[in-house]
Amino acid sequence: MNKMSEHKDHRFLLILILAVITICMLLPAGCQTSDKTPDSSEVTGLEEIRERGVLKVGATGDYQPMSYLDPVTGEYIGFDAELAEDLADDLNVDIEFVATSWPALMDETLADKFDLAITGITITDARKEQALMSDGYLENGKTILCRAEDADKYTSIEAINRPEVRVMENPGGTNEKFARENLPDATLTIHDVNQEIPGLVASGEADVMITEIVEAGYYVGQDDRLAAPLIYEPFTHGELGVLMPKGSEDLLDYVNDFLEREKKSGRIDELSDEYFLKYIEYEEELAPAA
Numbered sequence: 001m002n003k004m005s006e007h008k009d010h011r012f013l014l015i016l017i018l019a020v021i022t023i024c025m026l027l028p029a030g031c032q033t034s035d036k037t038p039d040s041s042e043v044t045g046l047e048e049i050r051e052r053g054v055l056k057v058g059a060t061g062d063y064q065p066m067s068y069l070d071p072v073t074g075e076y077i078g079f080d081a082e083l084a085e086d087l088a089d090d091l092n093v094d095i096e097f098v099a100t101s102w103p104a105l106m107d108e109t110l111a112d113k114f115d116l117a118i119t120g121i122t123i124t125d126a127r128k129e130q131a132l133m134s135d136g137y138l139e140n141g142k143t144i145l146c147r148a149e150d151a152d153k154y155t156s157i158e159a160i161n162r163p164e165v166r167v168m169e170n171p172g173g174t175n176e177k178f179a180r181e182n183l184p185d186a187t188l189t190i191h192d193v194n195q196e197i198p199g200l201v202a203s204g205e206a207d208v209m210i211t212e213i214v215e216a217g218y219y220v221g222q223d224d225r226l227a228a229p230l231i232y233e234p235f236t237h238g239e240l241g242v243l244m245p246k247g248s249e250d251l252l253d254y255v256n257d258f259l260e261r262e263k264k265s266g267r268i269d270e271l272s273d274e275y276f277l278k279y280i281e282y283e284e285e286l287a288p289a290a
Contacts, residue, residue: 046250055088058100058117062194065218065275066120079275084118090258103172109243116244122174123241132252136239137259142178143216143234145201145209151227160208161185168206170194175210202226214276221279
């Protein structure tokens with residue numbers, strides 16, 4: 001009995017030793033796997049978009065003439081909507097517009113809710129600190145919309161920055177930021193629906209809207225009750241760009257190359273003429289001679 005027990009103990013010990021040897025042989029391979037750079041089959045942001053076959057584009061849908069969600073058709077239209085479609089075509093993928101808002105734009109960009117946002121976004125240092133922004137593709141600047149009858153009244157910041165002047169802005173964007181920083185004495189009202197503000201100004205619910213040249217030019221062309229007296233003397237000078245999360249550097253390079261090709265081909269000029277330049281030229285014709 002003692003010999004049988006001893007034999008069993010030897011067999012158990014042998015099995016244990018073999019198990020330990022097997023584990024030791026496997027451990028280095030596991031360590032090497034964790035230290036290796038990603039396999040070539042792992043995809044980057046740009047490759048992932050191509051493999052997915054869809055470019056997801058963040059859009060507020062409230063900014064005429066750049067990005068507007070048509071309530072009748074349910075489709076996004078405007079300068080930036082067409083530019084985004086051009087980009088998707090260039091990538092040879094479909095496009096999917098993803099609804100966002102100005103207050104949520106940065107958070108949803110960083111949360112990868114979409115691949116990039118093209119929706120009339122001004123390039124700022126604050127945005128570039130948090131995310132990636134493309135090269136500028138369209139010059140823009142802060143100006144005003146007011147009633148045509150008041151065009152001679154609101155010709156400077158000083159003339160607007162008065163308690164009796166009612167300024168109306170949408171929340172979360174650079175228009176609200178500009179108004180708060182530069183018009184502290186004016187009466188500021190925040191209205192959630194950006195595309196309703198020009199009509200509210202025209203009807204007398206507000207006196208002034210701080211907006212961009214492209215938006216001001218567009219609405220003046222749509223409603224003869226409105227004027228943009230400072231459209232050729234904007235308060236600021238900036239550019240619009242494409243916003244995307246950090247880590248998308250390969251996509252950023254592609255977008256910058258795409259935008260450069262769109263400029264050289266004349267496509268940016270074509271979209272500008274279609275969506276707002278013709279209205280700005282109309283405003284220039286109405287302006288009194290110096």
